[in-house]
Amino acid sequence: MLEDKNPNPVNDISTLGEFGLINHLTENIKLQNKSSKLGVGDDAAVLEFKSKQTLVTTDMLVEGVHFDLLYTPFKHLGYKAVVVNLSDIYAMNGTPTQITVSLAVSNRISVEALEELYEGMLLACEIYGVDLIGGDTTSSLSGLIISITAIGEADKKEVVTRKGAKENDLICVSGDLGGAFMGLQLLEREKKVYNEAPTVQPDFDGHDYVLERQLKPEPRKDVIDMFKELGIQPTAMIDVSDGLSSDLTHICKQSKVGCTIYENKIPIDFTVVNLAAEMNLDPTVCALNGGEDYELLFTIALDDYNKIKDSKRVAVIGHITGVEGAYQIVDKAEVVHKLVAQGWDAISKQ
């Protein structure tokens, strides 16, 4: 651990008695996993995976960049901060088992807010069977920063990377896409209204689904469980964090293949379609480039089609081609377009 060099720690943090609150919040954590041998409170946590492979992923969330505290409840923020990491472990076809949490906290954040943040993180841990085994808490001179590392396990033969997609494999995606992006657009619209006229109540009526997609996403553990039940081993997999076009491109690049997907096969919720129309946005563009849906995008061998064809969790949206670097989308009028990876920044400029 590194000591704080700031000789004048901010008041709200120093009243916690060198982060006594965090110690208090973490000291009663009961370890759930067999692989968790020692949790919070020593120089390092001790884990034991035996014959399993260990998966490690990390994500950093910065206030003002990844989240806006004006419309993000702390409990939701804690939940989402954990979920985005668990999603990366599921995307390897693994089971998340532990997380570490590092926080940098400014003096604007109250003790109650930190309690809510931890409540959300521990709720996600409980639901997904994950142990919080360590971390670091320090002061920040500006905003809130959350850095989480998730650890998971998988049998060697079960691990799915981005590299294994082959010609004729089917491209599948779980759930539906574009909702998280529309939720963000809605929140940003109402924020603008609020900034111009703070007494006007925000208009979120009928938009629960997109708000939940943005503020409280769920990782697709159920899809990983389904693979085991149906005896499916995906050939490549990634979670949809950047947007379908960008994430599919990652799989194709690393697998050295091409792809063709069909616009009319892309699963989009009707509330997303309606809200997109209201905001003069093309719902397909939102699904392709929106990101943050945390659905699983994966490829399976053609032979596995029968196993998956009746699943309501998953849609087949296209297939892998042998033409490396050729990424195509066929629109509803059956016109073929080049699929361009744009990601969030690009779409925000439209």
Added chain:
Amino acid sequence: MLEDKNPNPVNDISTLGEFGLINHLTENIKLQNKSSKLGVGDDAAVLEFKSKQTLVTTDMLVEGVHFDLLYTPFKHLGYKAVVVNLSDIYAMNGTPTQITVSLAVSNRISVEALEELYEGMLLACEIYGVDLIGGDTTSSLSGLIISITAIGEADKKEVVTRKGAKENDLICVSGDLGGAFMGLQLLEREKKVYNEAPTVQPDFDGHDYVLERQLKPEPRKDVIDMFKELGIQPTAMIDVSDGLSSDLTHICKQSKVGCTIYENKIPIDFTVVNLAAEMNLDPTVCALNGGEDYELLFTIALDDYNKIKDSKRVAVIGHITGVEGAYQIVDKAEVVHKLVAQGWDAISKQ
């Protein structure tokens, strides 16, 4: 991974092409460890520890809190950011094997600075045989934030926690103490001079040792290797990050024992003694409360004394007592004082 919500990414970062530089800097990393199966570039890294236990530790470094870019070279900062994490793995009697690195970077940081930061991190990785296997890079609205998670391995029977110290065990510490703190005092003194008169050159003559202790500490891998050579299994261990008094208290509290240490046994380098005198500081107080020395503080059974007594790496500074909660220091005049854990903030106010 979570997408940036900031629709106007800062220029210097966007010119890197969605952190193309970081990808470039990390894509040529060669994995050194057998346990590293898959590194940077997928949803998660894949590791394999087989019969070994896995150790996990994490630390977050915040600009303005943990480091001051006015006097911290980026290469040193990268090196130190890795070292403070490796030190925690060694303090479990383990061998560090992998790290993940998350960075939040403001637009004040140039591409060259990031290159130097990575150079320092990769140098530490190379020297200590560690693989950089993943991470996350994002923009920051204010300073630079570095969050590193280190992973290591150890045989189950070799792991040393803070809990095993027993009555009559000897208290030992590697190297010498107080140097990093004196280095910081010196840097802060010269910063003050610089702020008052920017044309005056800083006066660092003859102070290489304390500056290196502060800016480029080394973790004590050699001490862990020595334990194996001499057949020593410490009963408890911690790295000295908060200061001797605070860290020894951690061991005693978790082991439910007391301790007595002797002022005249505490190893302090003569350059530290001289500089402390020049600054009207008590060198023993600096050693007790200074922190950031990253030496190893450990206890061994009395029976192991003969194995360690000739080692130049280690000093025996006292012993564990059976009186839980009684922490004592015997001064040079043989007067017994209560040992109070203060840590860095306290001493800075003296």
